[in-house]
Amino acid sequence: MSLYTKLVSSVLFPLHERLKGHDSVAVRKEMGRTQWLEPEELDALRLQRLRGFLREVGERVPVWRERFRELRFDPSALASIEELQRLPLTDKAFIRENTERLKAENARGLARFNTGGSSGEPLIFYIGKERVSHDVAAKWRATRWWGVDIGDPEIVVWGSPIELGAQDRVRQLRDAVLRTRLLPAFEMSEERLDEFLRQIRRMRPRMLFGYPSALAHIAAHAQKRGVAMDDLGIRVAFVTSERLYDHQRDRIAEVFGCPVANGYGGRDAGFIAHACPRGGMHITAEDIVVEIVDPEGRVLPPGESGEIVVTHMATKDFPFIRYRTGDVGVLDTERCPCGRGLPLLKEIQGRTTDFIVAQDGTVLHGLALIYVLRDLPGVAEFKIVQESLDLTRVQIVKGPGYSSEAEKEIRQVFQKRLGSGVKIEIEYVERIAAEKSGKFRYVVSRVSA
Numbered sequence: 001m002s003l004y005t006k007l008v009s010s011v012l013f014p015l016h017e018r019l020k021g022h023d024s025v026a027v028r029k030e031m032g033r034t035q036w037l038e039p040e041e042l043d044a045l046r047l048q049r050l051r052g053f054l055r056e057v058g059e060r061v062p063v064w065r066e067r068f069r070e071l072r073f074d075p076s077a078l079a080s081i082e083e084l085q086r087l088p089l090t091d092k093a094f095i096r097e098n099t100e101r102l103k104a105e106n107a108r109g110l111a112r113f114n115t116g117g118s119s120g121e122p123l124i125f126y127i128g129k130e131r132v133s134h135d136v137a138a139k140w141r142a143t144r145w146w147g148v149d150i151g152d153p154e155i156v157v158w159g160s161p162i163e164l165g166a167q168d169r170v171r172q173l174r175d176a177v178l179r180t181r182l183l184p185a186f187e188m189s190e191e192r193l194d195e196f197l198r199q200i201r202r203m204r205p206r207m208l209f210g211y212p213s214a215l216a217h218i219a220a221h222a223q224k225r226g227v228a229m230d231d232l233g234i235r236v237a238f239v240t241s242e243r244l245y246d247h248q249r250d251r252i253a254e255v256f257g258c259p260v261a262n263g264y265g266g267r268d269a270g271f272i273a274h275a276c277p278r279g280g281m282h283i284t285a286e287d288i289v290v291e292i293v294d295p296e297g298r299v300l301p302p303g304e305s306g307e308i309v310v311t312h313m314a315t316k317d318f319p320f321i322r323y324r325t326g327d328v329g330v331l332d333t334e335r336c337p338c339g340r341g342l343p344l345l346k347e348i349q350g351r352t353t354d355f356i357v358a359q360d361g362t363v364l365h366g367l368a369l370i371y372v373l374r375d376l377p378g379v380a381e382f383k384i385v386q387e388s389l390d391l392t393r394v395q396i397v398k399g400p401g402y403s404s405e406a407e408k409e410i411r412q413v414f415q416k417r418l419g420s421g422v423k424i425e426i427e428y429v430e431r432i433a434a435e436k437s438g439k440f441r442y443v444v445s446r447v448s449a
Contacts, residue, residue, distance in 0.1 A: 005151035017136070022133040036339070036340060058073075064319060131314045139271050142271075153204065153205040155200055155207075156181065207236050210239065232256075234258045281346070287312060287313050292304065303331070330345070356384075357445065377401040380397040380399030382442070396427070
């Protein structure tokens with residue numbers, strides 16, 4: 001660690017957090033201890049926290065006070081984390097309907113946030129300082145797992161209007177002190193990509209952070225231009241906010257000469273899990289209870305695939321309780337060889353809208369179609385949109401070696417997997433548009449799985 005990084009991580013950033021009223025430093029130190037607890041010790045700590053969290057919510061949050069009364073639910077009597085299942089599942093519709101009544105009566109300084117709305121109407125919600133402190137601490141802890149720290153030079157490739165629209169002079173000064181440079185993920189023209197490569201080479205960052213699609217796109221452009229990026233001393237590329245595909249991981253690692261660390265979470269659900277160097281996807285279990293449920297809302301055991309549901313115990317000012325994320329995943333039964341007692345996510349399979357439905361009702365992962373296009377010569381970029389059981393659209397950006405015979409193969413394979421009566425419309429475009437947030441999605445299904 002350089003002297004400057006040590007100054008930032010141990011003095012300047014803690015001062016910054018204290019001035020903002022955040023407890024991130026203390027929380028991160030405690031998380032540094034609790035990550036090594038045995039699973040039984042960690043569960044006892046989590047149960048104690050869950051009782052306290054639900055007790056405060058039941059006393060101060062109007063909508064949950066009513067729910068607890070109706071269900072005769074006493075948080076103090078909670079005997080196990082599994083008893084959380086007595087409470088109903090919640091979702092975006094629940095939050096929209098009860099936004100004001102979800103605010104704790106003693107909450108102060110709530111900040112208004114919203115999701116990007118890539119799957120429909122954006123969700124408006126509120127975050128208190130406790131939630132911010134815990135999310136910062138969780139991310140900070142995971143950053144240190146990889147031998148880098150706050151204050152090390154960092155390139156952030158992001159597309160959220162929240163971050164990009166907040167680049168006032170104070171934010172720019174802070175980023176300069178922290179040695180963080182923000183590159184807009186939704187501006188990916190050839191000229192912009194050339195400039196990104198120049199900035200990355202000039203800065204020689206120790207870490208990258210961004211959408212996997214965006215970092216993979218920059219890596220592909222570096223290959224196309226013949227620009228070496230593996231001699232810069234980059235230690236790790238953190239990716240989040242989208243599903244990480246194997247081909248993206250391989251390209252990022254090859255071009256930038258560093259491992260790729262997957263992170264999972266959301267602006268609404270919080271910082272849920274992050275990979276360590278030994279490969280385990282560790283859940284931030286001190287703060288978050290993760291359940292996996294089937295389409296009927298029944299909790300599934302580890303090893304079975306279902307929708308990820310989270311309860312974030314640092315959200316008593318605006319609680320997220322048994323919140324359906326819309327993502328599909330699997331809990332692991334094993335313990336990571338790194339020795340941490342934190343439970344693991346075995347797989348994050350994508351959003352529920354990343355799955356497609358054949359005409360006969362069979363549910364398929366989008367990968368069933370993605371690999372068809374990815375392996376075709378001359379397909380530079382693509383996007384698949386299932387409009388209905390009878391119509392699927394495919395957007396393609398042609399590259400060198402694309403053949404007119406590809407259309408026939410696409411239709412044959414897609415109809416074989418979706419049904420012979422499905423109409424496959426193929427459209428050729430100059431570029432694939434990203435979502436408003438800057439994210440990119442290979443597959444979008446408008447059919448309920």
